[in-house]
Amino acid sequence: MSVTVIGGGVMGLCVATELQGRGIPVAVRDEGPGPRACSWWAGGMLAPWCEGESAEEAVTRHGLGAADWWQAQGVPVARNGTLVVSLSRDAAALDRFARRSRGHRMLDAEGIAALEPDLAGRFARALFFADEAHLDPRRALAILSDRLGRTDSVAGQVIDCRGLSARDALRDLRGVRGEMVLIRCPEIALSRPVRLLHPRMPLYVVPRGDGVFMLGATMLESDRRGPPTARAVLELLSAGFALHPALAEAEVLELGADARPAFPDNLPRIRRAGGVIHANGLYRHGFLLAPAVARMVADHLQHQTRPEFMDADHD
Amino acid sequence: MPVFYGTTVDSALMLGTAGYPSPKVLADAFARSGAGVATVSLRRESGGGQDFWALIQSLGVTLLPNTAGCHTAREAVTTARMAREVFGTDWIKLEVVGNTDTLQPDLFGLVEAARILSAEGFKVFPYCTEDLVVCERLLEAGCQVLMPWGAPIGSGLGLNNPHGLRALRAAFPDVALVVDAGIGLPSHAAAAMEMGFDAVLLNSAVARAGDPAAMAGAMAAAIRAGREACLADPMERTDMAVPSTPVIGRAFL
Numbered sequence: 001m002s003v004t005v006i007g008g009g010v011m012g013l014c015v016a017t018e019l020q021g022r023g024i025p026v027a028v029r030d031e032g033p034g035p036r037a038c039s040w041w042a043g044g045m046l047a048p049w050c051e052g053e054s055a056e057e058a059v060t061r062h063g064l065g066a067a068d069w070w071q072a073q074g075v076p077v078a079r080n081g082t083l084v085v086s087l088s089r090d091a092a093a094l095d096r097f098a099r100r101s102r103g104h105r106m107l108d109a110e111g112i113a114a115l116e117p118d119l120a121g122r123f124a125r126a127l128f129f130a131d132e133a134h135l136d137p138r139r140a141l142a143i144l145s146d147r148l149g150r151t152d153s154v155a156g157q158v159i160d161c162r163g164l165s166a167r168d169a170l171r172d173l174r175g176v177r178g179e180m181v182l183i184r185c186p187e188i189a190l191s192r193p194v195r196l197l198h199p200r201m202p203l204y205v206v207p208r209g210d211g212v213f214m215l216g217a218t219m220l221e222s223d224r225r226g227p228p229t230a231r232a233v234l235e236l237l238s239a240g241f242a243l244h245p246a247l248a249e250a251e252v253l254e255l256g257a258d259a260r261p262a263f264p265d266n267l268p269r270i271r272r273a274g275g276v277i278h279a280n281g282l283y284r285h286g287f288l289l290a291p292a293v294a295r296m297v298a299d300h301l302q303h304q305t306r307p308e309f310m311d312a313d314h315d
Numbered sequence: 316m317p318v319f320y321g322t323t324v325d326s327a328l329m330l331g332t333a334g335y336p337s338p339k340v341l342a343d344a345f346a347r348s349g350a351g352v353a354t355v356s357l358r359r360e361s362g363g364g365q366d367f368w369a370l371i372q373s374l375g376v377t378l379l380p381n382t383a384g385c386h387t388a389r390e391a392v393t394t395a396r397m398a399r400e401v402f403g404t405d406w407i408k409l410e411v412v413g414n415t416d417t418l419q420p421d422l423f424g425l426v427e428a429a430r431i432l433s434a435e436g437f438k439v440f441p442y443c444t445e446d447l448v449v450c451e452r453l454l455e456a457g458c459q460v461l462m463p464w465g466a467p468i469g470s471g472l473g474l475n476n477p478h479g480l481r482a483l484r485a486a487f488p489d490v491a492l493v494v495d496a497g498i499g500l501p502s503h504a505a506a507a508m509e510m511g512f513d514a515v516l517l518n519s520a521v522a523r524a525g526d527p528a529a530m531a532g533a534m535a536a537a538i539r540a541g542r543e544a545c546l547a548d549p550m551e552r553t554d555m556a557v558p559s560t561p562v563i564g565r566a567f568l
Binding site: 054055056099100174175177199220221222223224262264265266 | 336337338339340342364365366367370469525
């Protein structure tokens with residue numbers, strides 16, 4: 001058996017890596033990692049517990065092994081957890097988040113200062129998700145991509161991981177637009193992603209090292225892929241300013257936007273259609289769920305199992 | 316059942332479509348709610364792309380597009396015209412935001428936009444306050460439905476001014492009145508229906524509940540209970556206890 005993976009975003013690269021690791025010959029049809037893939041713009045948070053606050057239970061369950069998988073591929077993974085805070089006027093939002101998620105403990109001001117000295121005195125309480133992790137998405141994509149062979153043709157079993165471009169074959173796929181800002185702010189150091197709960201403009205800040213931070217991300221029911229709107233940038237930067245005023249002095253390195261592929265329940269699908277196996281719909285959980293979906297695809301190919309995310313055949 | 320501009324809808328619950336964890340959860344909530352009307356936003360901050368609109372249209376309920384996020388009468392009028400094209404309906408829930416923190420309606424812009432849109436044949440559902448004079452102006456502008464707030468949008472505070480809402484119901488016995496915004500609990504929705512309101516419009520109370528479908532069912536039950544209680548002509552309140560069994564025959568002297 002040989003396999004051609006179409007699409008070199010996080011889903012395609014994870015499937016190809018998993019198959020190659022199991023000794024199955026595989027080639028990727030793609031130009032290599034770049035801004036065409038929506039995973040290029042991702043946050044890179046491996047936060048199964050935080051995501052469980054609003055996502056289906058399966059996201060947490062299948063996301064738990066993600067950090068180990070990435071680390072096993074030689075991708076640097078920071079296992080420093082996640083911090084979730086809210087402004088004092090939205091204190092109830094933090095309690096609600098705590099009630100609806102697991103895997104956390106509540107910190108007081110002293111506990112926050114011990115973990116993130118630069119946030120000392122800014123928040124009275126925070127939720128700490130100690131077992132979460134984060135990685136640098138572009139670095140992760142490059143590491144996987146460098147080890148995989150490329151092809152311009154299609155041979156053997158085809159696995160289609162084209163994301164939103166696969167809408168020609170997957171009619172129930174839709175786009176959920178996300179916008180992000182990349183800044184450099186050497187005045188501040190953070191060791192872990194920080195999420196700021198806000199009723200209208202929730203924000204996360206992911207440290208990339210060297211004073212670089214990714215601020216994300218909007219969630220809009222739209223498949224438009226064009227540049228971010230002024231409103232989105234205004235909201236993300238305002239929320240960042242509320243998190244720490246020093247962010248106002250940051251250099252803006254990049255503004256980015258793309259559309260995430262999603263099915264109606266925002267869960268991934270593995271689907272057979274016309275002899276092709278589709279793996280798609282990772283929504284905002286690309287780096288979190290791609291390893292689990294990749295394993296499922298590989299299991300299905302090797303052992304003809306029907307994994308959890310596989311739906312009815314569309315042949 | 317409520318009648319809006321001559322159209323009878325088959326539920327007094329009107330449900331918004333913003334802020335659900337997923338379209339699947341949204342569809343489940345609608346199924347449980349039995350809602351007769353779905354509001355949908357054309358502007359980006361509440362979501363709105365072709366795929367999402369197609370999904371809302373597949374719910375099989377009457378659509379009420381809104382002008383959420385518009386800050387001027389002019390913006391709202393433009394958005395309403397676009398909504399008529401996109402959704403093929405002349406119903407429009409008219410919102411003109413006056414304050415970004417409270418999302419309080421700009422009542423001056425609202426009346427202005429209502430006048431323009433009514434003249435163009437729109438059936439306008441204005442999101443307003445319980446102010447009697449503003450409501451009179453909106454009726455003069457051509458509105459046949461009024462949608463006073465219970466409390467600020469998304470606050471879940473319930474009915475902040477029950478006296479004002481009751482006075483509005485008494486002042487306009489023949490106008491369709493909908494409590495819109497501020498509902499957090501089924502008891503809030505039931506209270507509005509007990510006052511004689513024709514319908515309740517809510518969104519966050521369901522979308523932001525831990526189990527949106529279950530909350531949608533609870534809201535539907537509360538609205539039905541409130542409506543039936545109103546029709547049953549509730550007893551009057553008294554300050555003195557009134558025994559339900561006779562006291563004659565016992566040593567009451």
